[in-house]
Amino acid sequence: MIVENTQTQMRKGVLEYCILSTIAKGEIYASDIIAELKKAQLLVVEGTLYPLLTRLKNNGLLSYNWVESTSGPPRKYYVLSEEGKKVLEQLDKTWQELSYAVQTSIGDRKVK
Amino acid sequence: MNKTIIININGIVFHIEEDAYEVLKSYMTDVKRHFMNSADSLEITTDIENRIAEMFNELLANDNKQVIVEQDVKSVIEQMGTVEDFEHAEEDTKASFTDTYYNADTRRLFRDPDDHLVSGVCAGIANYFDIQAVWIRLAFALTFFFFGTGLILYIILWIVIPKAITRSDRMAMKGEKLNLQGFKKNFEEEMGSMRNNLSDFGHEARPFVYKARDFTGDFFHHLGVFFGGAAQLLLKLIGVLIILTCAGFLIFFTVGFIALLSVGYFGPFHDLPYEIIRHHHADYIFSAAFIVAVIPIISIMLLVFKGIFNVGGIGRTTGTTVLIIWLCAIGVFIFNVVGIASEFRSHASVVETIALKPTKNNIYYIKLNELKYFSAEDSTRLNIKNLSPNMKIADDDDNDFESFYHRNIRLNIETSDTDQPVLIKSSRARGPYYEDAFNNARNIKYIFNQQDTVLKFDQRFYGRNDELWHNEEVDLTLKLPMNAKVIIDRDMDRISDLRVWDCNNINKRDNDKVRSATFTMTNNGLQCKVDTLVTDTIIRKHLPADSSNIKVK
Numbered sequence: 165m166i167v168e169n170t171q172t173q174m175r176k177g178v179l180e181y182c183i184l185s186t187i188a189k190g191e192i193y194a195s196d197i198i199a200e201l202k203k204a205q206l207l208v209v210e211g212t213l214y215p216l217l218t219r220l221k222n223n224g225l226l227s228y229n230w231v232e233s234t235s236g237p238p239r240k241y242y243v244l245s246e247e248g249k250k251v252l253e254q255l256d257k258t259w260q261e262l263s264y265a266v267q268t269s270i271g272d273r274k275v276k
Numbered sequence: 277m278n279k280t281i282i283i284n285i286n287g288i289v290f291h292i293e294e295d296a297y298e299v300l301k302s303y304m305t306d307v308k309r310h311f312m313n314s315a316d317s318l319e320i321t322t323d324i325e326n327r328i329a330e331m332f333n334e335l336l337a338n339d340n341k342q343v344i345v346e347q348d349v350k351s352v353i354e355q356m357g358t359v360e361d362f363e364h365a366e367e368d369t370k371a372s373f374t375d376t377y378y379n380a381d382t383r384r385l386f387r388d389p390d391d392h393l394v395s396g397v398c399a400g401i402a403n404y405f406d407i408q409a410v411w412i413r414l415a416f417a418l419t420f421f422f423f424g425t426g427l428i429l430y431i432i433l434w435i436v437i438p439k440a441i442t443r444s445d446r447m448a449m450k451g452e453k454l455n456l457q458g459f460k461k462n463f464e465e466e467m468g469s470m471r472n473n474l475s476d477f478g479h480e481a482r483p484f485v486y487k488a489r490d491f492t493g494d495f496f497h498h499l500g501v502f503f504g505g506a507a508q509l510l511l512k513l514i515g516v517l518i519i520l521t522c523a524g525f526l527i528f529f530t531v532g533f534i535a536l537l538s539v540g541y542f543g544p545f546h547d548l549p550y551e552i553i554r555h556h557h558a559d560y561i562f563s564a565a566f567i568v569a570v571i572p573i574i575s576i577m578l579l580v581f582k583g584i585f586n587v588g589g590i591g592r593t594t595g596t597t598v599l600i601i602w603l604c605a606i607g608v609f610i611f612n613v614v615g616i617a618s619e620f621r622s623h624a625s626v627v628e629t630i631a632l633k634p635t636k637n638n639i640y641y642i643k644l645n646e647l648k649y650f651s652a653e654d655s656t657r658l659n660i661k662n663l664s665p666n667m668k669i670a671d672d673d674d675n676d677f678e679s680f681y682h683r684n685i686r687l688n689i690e691t692s693d694t695d696q697p698v699l700i701k702s703s704r705a706r707g708p709y710y711e712d713a714f715n716n717a718r719n720i721k722y723i724f725n726q727q728d729t730v731l732k733f734d735q736r737f738y739g740r741n742d743e744l745w746h747n748e749e750v751d752l753t754l755k756l757p758m759n760a761k762v763i764i765d766r767d768m769d770r771i772s773d774l775r776v777w778d779c780n781n782i783n784k785r786d787n788d789k790v791r792s793a794t795f796t797m798t799n800n801g802l803q804c805k806v807d808t809l810v811t812d813t814i815i816r817k818h819l820p821a822d823s824s825n826i827k828v829k
Contacts, residue, residue: 209357
């Protein structure tokens with residue numbers, strides 16, 4: 165139980181960072197974000213992404229443009245807002261620190 | 277061959293097979309219910325719907341077909357994730373904020389038919405707060421000793437709380453999720469409890485020491501849980517108290533309303549007061565006032581029910597309708613109250629001086645007129661003339677609740693400058709305009725008569741039959757010559773504060789037998805005439821602090 169909890173905690177913290185990083189590469193559609201995250205084995209189903217995107221958008225980190233689609237309703241393409249970029253920079257820094265901390269603490273221990 | 281349904285997802289039309297539609301519909305209902313409490317519920321569900329529409333389009337294009345089948349819906353749901361997947365993701369977040377995520381708000385209050393001593397009320401409450409039923413039972417048992425309050429509460433709860441009948445009721449009672457997993461869990465628990473019952477034989481054989489240890493452990497565990505639940509229980513008790521208070525007011529207003537409607541009319545005597553409301557308006561105003569008072573009370577009751585027990589509640593349309601009715605009622609009520617108040621805007625008074633015949637020996641008897649006068653109209657209506665000569669109307673005004681209005685007449689007795697006794701009658705009244713106030717004051721009919729030495733004062737005054745009450749008042753000033761001997765009836769107390777009672781006390785007369793007292797008119801006004809037999813000590817004993825106006829003869 166404790167193991168599971170820690171795992172989800174870790175995953176959750178990283179998830180938003182990854183979403184912001186993915187969007188930072190350029191204007192992107194929600195299902196393409198999921199494809200990237202699936203590749204990274206962070207998310208399994210699409211449904212959980214939408215509440216997150218909506219929350220990030222409402223916090224002013226994201227904005228979106230409507231783009232007409234040939235295969236269905238118009239799509240929302242997400243981009244980072246100015247504020248989002250600033251937040252991402254901070255997160256980058258934090259990640260560097262964390263990564264260093266983790267590397268240091270693992271040290272010589274062999275990780276399978 | 278299958279039946280297809282045409283659906284429209286955010287403006288895009290699809291043909292879908294009926295069973296596939298059922299699956300999709302229940303999925304979307306679940307999704308909407310899941311995000312219901314989120315502020316962005318609409319946006320999230322629209323995003324999901326749009327994505328589903330897009331996936332359908334892709335599926336149709338890839339397979340080159342026209343109709344969506346159940347398999348398609350299932351694959352889309354798989355990709356999108358079920359509500360359980362969403363929950364899994366969110367529960368972790370919640371768990372990270374508060375270690376003990378307490379899901380009592382999803383519970384509902386039912387009586388527990390599986391675990392009952394009497395009717396399952398205690399077990400139901402215990403389920404609601406997720407504590408052991410025994411604590412609730414103990415609390416109830418204790419409150420039975422406080423004048424049986426617990427018993428009354430128990431009976432009320434027994435009536436109010438529904439019994440958990442279906443399996444889903446029981447699950448809602450225990451706060452379990454109403455989905456297939458929940459059902460499975462519920463069923464497994466039931467099986468488990470059966471197994472436990474069988475293995476309980478083993479427990480019974482445990483040594484006493486272990487039992488005692490378990491007991492103390494259990495005791496402190498349950499005590500902690502109990503205090504947690506007690507706070508919530510207190511909240512519920514306050515709620516019940518509010519509901520009972522509201523019910524009391526409701527009954528009070530209803531009884532008052534019915535009483536006002538049925539006892540609106542005040543008998544044949546058109547002596548004051550008349551009602552301040554025109555008779556045919558009265559019912560409207562009473563009804564409006566009733567609605568104005570009762571709607572908020574009922575709303576409070578329903579809100580408390582909804583807030584505390586999660587039953588009842590008002591729909592949006594009903595709420596709006598009731599609010600509009602309430603506003604209308606308040607409008608009618610205020611309109612009428614302003615109308616009534618405007619009747620009292622202006623003020624007028626009329627003074628009339630009546631010359632009295634001086635008596636030869638300067639003795640005046642002042643008495644209350646016991647007679648009641650009917651207006652010409654009323655005496656015709658009641659056929660007074662044909663009353664048999666031996667029959668009299670015997671109403672005691674003191675027992676009449678109209679006697680309250682005698683205060684609108686006041687009699688003062690003062691010293692006259694001349695030998696001529698006079699009565700100054702000052703009538704006052706109000707009205708919407710000066711003209712009306714003046715007419716109202718002038719129309720006051722006060723009956724006074726003099727028969728030689730006897731001056732008879734009425735204890736009431738009369739007005740026009742159809743007139744409303746306008747705060748009519750009559751001030752009487754009787755001016756009598758110096759040294760006049762004035763014998764005043766004790767009944768005059770009703771319209772004046774001449775101290776007949778005190779005067780008799782000073783003279784050691786029995787007020788139950790002696791109905792009048794003798795006064796003398798002096799420079800300082802009316803003085804009690806004290807018998808010579810009464811000694812000084814007695815006078816002092818009975819004298820009030822300001823004894824200046826009592827003279828010893």
